[in-house]
Amino acid sequence: AQKVTQAQTEISVVEKEDVTLDCVYETRDTTYYLFWYKQPPSGELVFLIRRNSFDEQNEISGRYSWNFQKSTSSFNFTITASQVVDSAVYFCALSEAYNNNDMRFGAGTRLTVKP
Amino acid sequence: KAGVTQTPRYLIKTRGQQVTLSCSPISGHRSVSWYQQTPGQGLQFLFEYFSETQRNKGNFPGRFSGRQFSNSRSEMNVSTLELGDSALYLCASSQEGEADEQFFGPGTRLTVL
Numbered sequence: 001a002q003k004v005t006q007a008q009t010e011i012s013v014v015e016k017e018d019v020t021l022d023c024v025y026e027t028r029d030t031t032y033y034l035f036w037y038k039q040p041p042s043g044e045l046v047f048l049i050r051r052n053s054f055d056e057q058n059e060i061s062g063r064y065s066w067n068f069q070k071s072t073s074s075f076n077f078t079i080t081a082s083q084v085v086d087s088a089v090y091f092c093a094l095s096e097a098y099n100n101n102d103m104r105f106g107a108g109t110r111l112t113v114k115p
Numbered sequence: 116k117a118g119v120t121q122t123p124r125y126l127i128k129t130r131g132q133q134v135t136l137s138c139s140p141i142s143g144h145r146s147v148s149w150y151q152q153t154p155g156q157g158l159q160f161l162f163e164y165f166s167e168t169q170r171n172k173g174n175f176p177g178r179f180s181g182r183q184f185s186n187s188r189s190e191m192n193v194s195t196l197e198l199g200d201s202a203l204y205l206c207a208s209s210q211e212g213e214a215d216e217q218f219f220g221p222g223t224r225l226t227v228l
Contacts, residue, residue, distance in 0.1 A: 035216075037219075042221070043203060043221055043222050043224075044219055044220065044221045044222065045205065045207075045219035046219075047216050047217070047218065047219075050216055091158065093158075102160050102163065102171045102173065103148075103160060103217070104160070105150075105157060105158035105159075106157075107157045108157065108158075
């Protein structure tokens with residue numbers, strides 16, 4: 001069965017600090033997809049990234065970067081030089097190829113960036 | 116391109132009533148998924164519709180049902196409401212399978228009294 005664990009419930013940092021949000025997943029499928037979503041106070045989930053299980057290349061998008069390691073079943077998300085606008089709840093999610101669109105979400109990590 | 120829209124945004128019902136929530140996907144998207152978000156259980160998958168057929172279903176009782184129309188708009192129905200059904204119900208649309216990027220709507224916040 002698929003499962004996503006985000007062990008960090010809440011993180012608080014001061015602006016300009018770097019912060020890493022952890023995500024560990026479990027799946028028996030060899031083909032799967034991993035996602036990160038951001039949920040600001042408005043409530044709407046905002047897509048950040050999708051990665052398939054065959055692409056372990058790390059990705060950088062501006063201040064955001066993702067580290068995918070199959071060996072440790074982790075898909076961690078780092079925000080460099082955090083800003084107050086980064087304050088939100090961040091969700092990691094997993095979707096197995098045979099069960100399209102049945103995304104299993106982690107519990108989320110609430111990030112607070114203080115000025 | 117307009118995003119995913121959900122109506123109503125807020126709803127208050129009493130126990131035992133039923134409720135219907137509506138979701139209009141992004142134009143051209145054929146898949147609509149529904150999720151329930153509560154503080155205790157987090158985000159949980161309810162079901163997914165694709166081309167008017169339920170393609171996937173989460174682990175929710177039969178009181179939760181849905182349907183999709185030929186224009187891809189979807190409705191979700193909850194019958195015999197319970198206090199525990201109070202939640203934010205999120206709808207997401209995508210073009211089609213293979214774990215496409217899903218675009219989420221703003222949600223409908225349902226309160227059951």
